[in-house]
Structure formats: structure tokens, C-alpha cells
Amino acid sequence: MALFEVIGELHPRGISYAILSLIIENTDIVYLIVDSEEEKEALTEVLLELKDQYELRRCASSTIKLKDFKVVPADSYYMNWEEYSGRRLIFVKQDRNLRSPVLDMLTVFIESMWRVRARDPVKRIAVHIADVLLALDVIKEHYRHLRELIEMEMTETDPKKKKELAESVKKKQKELMSMLEARFPRKEDALLAYELAKFLF
Amino acid sequence: MSASETSIVTRKKHEQRTHQVYDSSPWVSRDELIDRILKTVRRLRILPSDAEELVGMLGKSSVDEITKKMRDKGIPISSYDMWSILERLRAEGYLRVITTKPPEAITVAVETKVMTPTIETVTPRERPPLESAPISLEIEGKSIEIPVPEVPITAGVHAEIAGAAFVALVPQELQEKINIVKESRILERYFAINEYLKAAAVLSREGNVTLLSMYRDIALADVEIAAASTVIVKHALHVVSSMALEQLKEIIINSDLGYLVLSELPRETVIVAIFSAEVPVGLMIRDFMSMRNEIVEILST
Numbered sequence: 001m002a003l004f005e006v007i008g009e010l011h012p013r014g015i016s017y018a019i020l021s022l023i024i025e026n027t028d029i030v031y032l033i034v035d036s037e038e039e040k041e042a043l044t045e046v047l048l049e050l051k052d053q054y055e056l057r058r059c060a061s062s063t064i065k066l067k068d069f070k071v072v073p074a075d076s077y078y079m080n081w082e083e084y085s086g087r088r089l090i091f092v093k094q095d096r097n098l099r100s101p102v103l104d105m106l107t108v109f110i111e112s113m114w115r116v117r118a119r120d121p122v123k124r125i126a127v128h129i130a131d132v133l134l135a136l137d138v139i140k141e142h143y144r145h146l147r148e149l150i151e152m153e154m155t156e157t158d159p160k161k162k163k164e165l166a167e168s169v170k171k172k173q174k175e176l177m178s179m180l181e182a183r184f185p186r187k188e189d190a191l192l193a194y195e196l197a198k199f200l201f
Numbered sequence: 202m203s204a205s206e207t208s209i210v211t212r213k214k215h216e217q218r219t220h221q222v223y224d225s226s227p228w229v230s231r232d233e234l235i236d237r238i239l240k241t242v243r244r245l246r247i248l249p250s251d252a253e254e255l256v257g258m259l260g261k262s263s264v265d266e267i268t269k270k271m272r273d274k275g276i277p278i279s280s281y282d283m284w285s286i287l288e289r290l291r292a293e294g295y296l297r298v299i300t301t302k303p304p305e306a307i308t309v310a311v312e313t314k315v316m317t318p319t320i321e322t323v324t325p326r327e328r329p330p331l332e333s334a335p336i337s338l339e340i341e342g343k344s345i346e347i348p349v350p351e352v353p354i355t356a357g358v359h360a361e362i363a364g365a366a367f368v369a370l371v372p373q374e375l376q377e378k379i380n381i382v383k384e385s386r387i388l389e390r391y392f393a394i395n396e397y398l399k400a401a402a403v404l405s406r407e408g409n410v411t412l413l414s415m416y417r418d419i420a421l422a423d424v425e426i427a428a429a430s431t432v433i434v435k436h437a438l439h440v441v442s443s444m445a446l447e448q449l450k451e452i453i454i455n456s457d458l459g460y461l462v463l464s465e466l467p468r469e470t471v472i473v474a475i476f477s478a479e480v481p482v483g484l485m486i487r488d489f490m491s492m493r494n495e496i497v498e499i500l501s502t
Contacts, residue, residue, distance in 0.1 A: 024227070075202060075206075075210050078210045078213045078214045078217060079206075079209060079210060079213060081213055081216075081217045081220075081301060082303060082304060084300075084301065085220070085300070085301045085302060085303040085304075086300060086301075086302075086303070087300060088299060088300060089298060089299060089300050089301070091297070091298055094291065094297075094298070095291065095297035095298065097292065097293070097294040098226045098228075098294050098297050099226045099228055099229050099293075099294040099295060100226055100227070100228040101228060102228070199227065199228075
């Protein structure tokens, strides 16, 4: 089955959920459950390429690490489900409807690749997501500073100081978005990086 | 995949689901989720504090564990109900499955029977030997004795049917489904969580075969239960259909010593359960209907 057909089966949102699990899960390895061997092969190809692209380009000090993964066809999983007890499971199809703005944004990007039938889609998806992750390392300290400002503003009782802090927050947010927009030609990608930063840092 | 492997997957899938651990989407706030839960389970009338407790258990407890906790608080809910609620929230994107808990051994003492004929074995009565006394006639002063010809003994109706041969009357496919039901340990699970459940049986609609039955602390005559239950269900179905009452859910017979609950199943079968009199009626109905629904899922595939 061609990659586009498999993506059609998994839906761009399923692929996005699988990618997101490698970024956000707090575990060493995730087990991704798919329906068939074809889906397993296609998803493994996409995720391996993403890991390769990211590992090639990330700096040594980066704190973001893509998790290891194993893709398991559903029948094989259910036959031995007891052995997977306690492991981090990702049901790619059943849970792809998860409410998440990050997932929505990732899906829009993968869907665009899918709709235009882009050439070498696996590599394009991988390079693009790797770019977003690399941007996170750059903005990490800025985002932490922004969060500190937000927390200070929330706890501040003096109205004058509160107003000053609110302005600082606004300014820092603008600065952060400008940094991201300078790295990405599309505003959606800058927003995706911002949303991921909100979740990770 | 072979047929036997498919049935193993069906069974395992069934087993796995109540061991699933659900967690909320990290992007959904606690308050939003509590609000959604209260709307989803409006029928159960759970309190906001119960919904809060449920949210607190997400990410840590399995469906079975959450159910036990809720039942301890007096909420009449079965694992199947809880799983259905969590699945609905999952489909709406509020929850996802993150892992499973290892299965625990079910320690409940029940007697199990599978595929037994319920027709009583009728042994032919011993016939008394025919008295064939000669008929005496007196013709013209002479006494003549006419011997009675030997009458062949016609065989009586022999109702004894060997168990194995009888089971052969049950369609192969139904036998396989019943085996999946048994191996999925659906009945045992309900015996384990509901101490008032005393017996449960799946019968053919004619009442002539007990496809699967389990008893605890009581001795039941399969024959009587099967025959009576199937007749009751048959009549109830007739009444429901002639009065256009749509689908028959369950029939409850209330007696001094307990309740007999009956319902129809797919593939021309019937489910019967006996609960002791102390059972809270709401809990009894929830458990019975959940047990029925779980069996229906397997028999309908």
C-alpha cells in the first residue's frame, strides 16, 4: 500500500498523534498500536525519518529528545496485551481525536502534504517537524522568562505594578512570536512551536 | 488470520478493555472535564464530588478499579457501564488510553457448566410380561383352548439423548461464541463484583440446552429453570411485540427469597440470572444488563 493510502487510513491526525507522542510523552519508549502491518510499516518509516532528521540537526545541549518507539499491529497487541501492561500505549486511530491545539496544527500541516501529494513526503514531514523542534531549543529560555512574568503578574496585588507586568508580558510574547516568525515562513508553524513550548517548558 | 486466532483476539480484546487506564487530554482543564462527565452520566445522577474523584483517578486506575471505588460509594455502576462512559468521552477527545493494568486473578467460587442438555433422561419403564393365558371355548361339548399369538412389544418413546450428540444440535458457530463468552470470564467477573448474584445461565430459546451456567451457594434444577425461563421470555416477547412496546429489556420476577431476571439474547438464546433478595434493585439491573450487553457483543459478531 502506498504511503498516501496508508496516511488516508490512519488519517493525518493519526500520524500527527503518533508524532506528538514521541515529543511529549514522559517515558523512554512508546508503543504505538495500529490496525495492520501496512500501517505499521508506513508509520515506522515516517517516525524513523523524523528521528534521523532531528538527531542529525539537534545540538548536543538540546533537552528535547524524541522517544524511542515500537509500532505494534492491533491483533498482535491484543493477543499479548498482558505483556504490555504498564507500558505507555498510543492507540493511533482510537485516540487521534484528542482535544489538543498542537494536534490540530500538526494535522493541518500533514494534511497539506497529503492533499498536494508532495514529493518525498516522508522526508518533508520529518524535516519540517525537526525544524519546529530545533526552534524550541532557541526559544526555551525566552519562554521560561515569559512564564515567570505571567506568574508574577498573576500574583501581583499592586495595580500599578500589575499593569506594568501585563505590558511586559505582552512585549515578551510579541518578541517571542517575532523570533519564531523569523524562522518560519508560515505563521501556523510559528504558532505550533509556541504551543509546543507552552506544553513542554 | 485463522478463525481460532480471530476468536482469541475477540476474547482478549474483551478482557483487555476493563484493564485500560484512561487519562485526560493534557489540553483539557479539570473543570471542563468534570462538567463534561456530569453531562455524560446525567442518568446516574452522580454528585460533582464523585465526578471530581473520578477525574482524580484518571491516569492511575483501571476501569475495574474506578468501578469498584464508585460502587463502594453506593453508585450502581458496572465495569461495562464505566467503560462505555469513558469510551464516549474518549470518542469526544476528552480522554485517551495510556496503558493497561495487569489482570488480577478472579477468586470466586462458582460452579460452571457448559453445553449440557436440559432434557431429563427418561429411562423406559419396565413393562410387565404379557399374560398370554389361552382363551377357553366350549364348542359342541368339546373344550378347545386357543393359544394367544405372541404380540410383539412395541418400543416406548425413548427420550434419552447422549450429551455429546445433543450438543451437536447446537450450531458450531454458536458453540464457538459461547466458548469465547466462557473464556472471557464475563460471568465470573460479575460473580466477583456482585455478591448477591447466585446463578446465571445462557440457554437455548427452546430451553433444551444450557449453553453456559454458573451457580454459587445454591443448587438449581437446570431443567425446571430452563423450561420456565424460556417460556416466560417467549411469552413476554410476544406481549411486547403485540403491544408495540419495541425492545424487551429484561423481565424481573420478585419473590421472597430473591429475584429471577431474564432477557433475550441474539442467536435464539436466553439469559437468566438469580439474585438474592438483599440485592439493591438498581445495582441488580445495571449488572444484569451489563452482563447481557457484554454477551450480546460477542454473540452478535
